[in-house]
Amino acid sequence: MNARTLPYLLILPVTLFLCVFFIYPFVLVAQLAFTQGDGFTLANFREVVGYWKFPISLKNTLLLAAIVVPIQLALSLAMATMVSKMEKGRDLVLYVWTIPLGISDLAAGIIWLAIFEQSGFLNSMMSGMGLIDKPISLLTYEHPWVIFIAIALAEIWRATAIMLVILVAGMGLIPKEYYEAAEVFGASPWKRFLKITLPMLRPSLQTALVLRVILAFEVFAVVIALGGSLFPVLMAETYAYQFDLLNSGAAAAIALIILAISIGFTLIILRLLRVPKGATI
Amino acid sequence: MAQIRIKNVAKRFGAYQALHSINLDVADQEFMVLLGASGCGKTTLLRIIAGLETPSEGEVWIGDRRVDHLAPRDRGIAMVFQNYAVFPHLTVFENIAFGLRMAKMDNALVTKRVERTAELMHIEQLLKRYSGELSGGQRQRVAVARALAMEPDVILMDEPLSNLDALLRLEMRAELKGVLAESKTTAIYVTHDQVEAMSLADRISVMHQGRIVQAASPIEVYRNPAARFVASFIGNPPMNFLPATSHGNGQWSVAGQTFNGPATQKPLEFAIRPEDLSPADQGLKATARVVEPLGAHLLVTCDVEGASFRAVLDSDLTVRPGDILTLAPQPDRIRWFDPETTQAVA
Structure with missing residues (x-):
């Protein structure tokens, strides 16, 4: 076999698979979004964007991402640093911390619902401690911020580990010698983190952040479980258009909007965390 | 003034005794070479002086300060690593400036110091490059320049030439000797290469199985080996x-x-x-x-x-x-x- 053509031949099955099951449906969705009855139109987009719930769901989605992702980034960096410094029991700790990854997002939402609902753990605990006389309904339209906190907590609990795993792997790749050199040349532990760990972790940070941000824009099941329709987000709107209003064109349009936002943020993250030309990490 | 005193330093890794009660004095501005086969404890001793390893017993003094409880950055040392450890995400300039920036030196002064050191090591034309764009020899020069830029009391070198090819090693050896003599720095240099040791050292400490067998001038070590091990280790072919x-x-x-x-x-x-x-x-x-x-x-x-x-x-x-x-x-x-x-x- 020709050594030049072999690699292409080997990636051919995957490429075909992706074309059939990703590119083709994507083209169909795009077609759906840009047509209404006959020919090209932006009517679907106009309809979707003009709907009163759209600005709210866009704001909610972005706000949730803006709060959750930075907290997850900080948490996962701290956790990864701790794990990397451990000599014994490292794997055990890592397994425990990644347990939430094994749970579907709907299940995660339900777990946090069990904590926050009227007969939930939080109410039982507070009444047990004598803080409240009778259970209070937390997840109602009267306390939108409680719903927001509950969703943010569930998201943080559920999906920090995916960043953690990527960052732990990335940190393991940084040679110990760089830390020793930095230490000898006067860098405190904090400075070593800033000047060695963070810059050398850029490729892993890119992957972790892109993955996490995209997931944040696709947030759905946790929101449905905890907030229902009280906390509209873009993905829930897509669902509503497709299955409640049976408007596939609008659903496709909003899906494309989410895709555009995801691509936009991916490009921003890649740009911000790019490795300077010539530098090798 | 930066003489180094090592008093009864021992190091154990679990049950393994890497160093047995080491005593060594290095005079101010002396070039001391720790010479021995791999596993003799020479690198461990160097790392203890650097503060990258803590001794199980004993004291390390630099100048008139006891330093064995201090962090590496508080010891007034600079180090050249075996694999150079030139930061790949920083330019040559920023690599050389690293220690100076950590010491919060004034920007104009940093530039001056980096340029002067780069000139000394003949890498002034490489300042904008990254480590990945350098040859092994150039990387080596950056590592030495980074250490010299600190104008440290003590410079520690861990087999700095071992990754270079033979011809380059010969060239760098002579250059290193000249540069270090001029910088008036106390130097401790670890190597397993006896020719390197002979050519660079004011004094050689021959190490074997975690002990210093002989510490003397190169010619003394060569002519009057204190022990059979030294006689059979030094010289090519040996005694x-x-x-x-x-x-x-x-x-x-x-x-x-x-x-x-x-x-x-x-x-x-x-x-x-x-x-x-x-x-x-x-x-x-x-x-x-x-x-x-x-x-x-x-x-x-x-x-x-x-x-x-x-x-x-x-x-x-x-x-x-x-x-x-x-x-x-x-x-x-x-x-x-x-x-x-x-x-x-x-």
Whole structure:
């Protein structure tokens, strides 16, 4: 076999698979979004964007991402640093911390619902401690911020580990010698983190952040479980258009909007965390 | 002033004793080489001085400060690592400036200092490049420049030339010696290469199995090895050894020949360097086994009463395998070792 053509031949099955099951449906969705009855139109987009719930769901989605992702980034960096410094029991700790990854997002939402609902753990605990006389309904339209906190907590609990795993792997790749050199040349532990760990972790940070941000824009099941329709987000709107209003064109349009936002943020993250030309990490 | 004192330093890794009660004084501005085979503890000792490893016992002093409880950055040292550890995400300029920036030096001063050091190491044209765009030799220069830019009291070097090819190593060796002499820095340099050690050192500490066997000037280590290990480690090829029996009154019989030696009755070992032998009418009878012409001289491996024995002879001589040579040792170069204690006997 020709050594030049072999690699292409080997990636051919995957490429075909992706074309059939990703590119083709994507083209169909795009077609759906840009047509209404006959020919090209932006009517679907106009309809979707003009709907009163759209600005709210866009704001909610972005706000949730803006709060959750930075907290997850900080948490996962701290956790990864701790794990990397451990000599014994490292794997055990890592397994425990990644347990939430094994749970579907709907299940995660339900777990946090069990904590926050009227007969939930939080109410039982507070009444047990004598803080409240009778259970209070937390997840109602009267306390939108409680719903927001509950969703943010569930998201943080559920999906920090995916960043953690990527960052732990990335940190393991940084040679110990760089830390020793930095230490000898006067860098405190904090400075070593800033000047060695963070810059050398850029490729892993890119992957972790892109993955996490995209997931944040696709947030759905946790929101449905905890907030229902009280906390509209873009993905829930897509669902509503497709299955409640049976408007596939609008659903496709909003899906494309989410895709555009995801691509936009991916490009921003890649740009911000790019490795300077010539530098090798 | 930065003399270094190491007092009774020991290091254990679990049950393994890497260093046994090391005592060593390095004078201000001295170039000290720690020489030994891999696993002898030389790098561990260097890392203890650097603060990258904590001693299990003992004290480390730099100048008049005890430093073994201090972090590396508080010790007034700079270090050159074996694999250079030039930060790949920083330019050459920022690599050299790293320590200065950590010390919060004024920006203009940093630029000045970096440029001067870069010039000294002949890398001023590389300042904007990244480590990935440099050759091994250039990376090595950056690592040295980064250390020199700190103008440290002490510079520690861990096999800094071992990753370079032979020719480059020779060139860098000479350059390093010049640069360090000019910088008036106390230097401790770890190597397993005895030629490097001989050529660079003011003093060599020969290490073996976690102990310093001898600390002396290169020529002293070469001429008067304090122990059999040093004699068999230093020199290429190393010293020859033959068993000797005493006739009393300092007369010793070695391979049928009589030599003057120490006035002791214990059995000793006779030792002589291969280059201190020359063909003569009277001397040790040696049967040539392998003859290797090395250009400058002839290396002959022979048999003396069943023991392997090497001689470095003039390359004009014609020697064939099987020839019987009579080799006379230069009398003032003969050394004696006690096989029991392995120490030299005068």
